Amino acid sequence: MSRHAEYLKLIAEYINKTKKFERNLKMLNYLSLDNGQAKVEFTVSQDHINTDGHLHPGLTTTIIDVLSSHALLVHGDGFSGVSTNIHVSHFQRASVGDLILVNAKMSKLVEPLAFVEVELSRKNGVAEDLVARGEHTLFVRPGLHYARS
Template identity: 40%
Template sequence: MSSSKVAIEIWKSMVESKRFDRVLRKIKIISAHDGKCTAEMTVEEEHTNRNGTLHGGYTATIVDMITSMALVTNKQAIAGVSVDMHISYLKSASLGDQILIEAKTNKVGRTLAFLDVVIKKKESGDLVATGSHTKFVGS
């Protein structure tokens, strides 16, 4: 099975589950291959904080999971576990905004993988958040 199909199958099983991952069900994977993953979503009420903008915790979950999808499309096709995440919140995304999420694998070593993600408004290209994610991938 291709790495793209693996990522799509993993995503589908996550968002259709009864576990926490189901909060991501409104995110659509656009492409997933060669250590990269691109996804999109529309900010809906369930994704917002009391100010009506994209919730920071939801943003962190996006960073975690979309970078993980980028990682599983890498040659090693492993998910790993989080060691460290950094998120910079740059601009709010409001109810109804469409956002584009672009994640890439920078390096996979013997025990660690390093990934980056950019979240931006689809229409304007304005950066909403950037993130970096380190995952343990050793045995």
């Protein structure tokens, strides 16, 4: 099993077992985690919506935060970071039953900062409609890589 496949397994196990905040992400189906990129999908359910019946912006921001951190983890030798800034732009609503694809991609690493871009898109047949885009800046300790065993 590759290191990244091991990460996928460990992340999924942690999210399913934890009593901490990450338990709110149990719906994420990890598609890939490799080479500075993380991809997941999920179907919007009643647990994910606000009072207007649409995907909650707070959940959108949480997904951007977590997925960008996972993309950073599998970039190069692996990095762990702390958020310094998250910017989220919302373009379209997502409703119960919508299939959402999330793509996080490392765009730049200029130690001590890492920059990750994340897009949430609603799958609409073969097309995809952009729901939200996030830009996440993380502080990484210069020269310190995430320990892999």
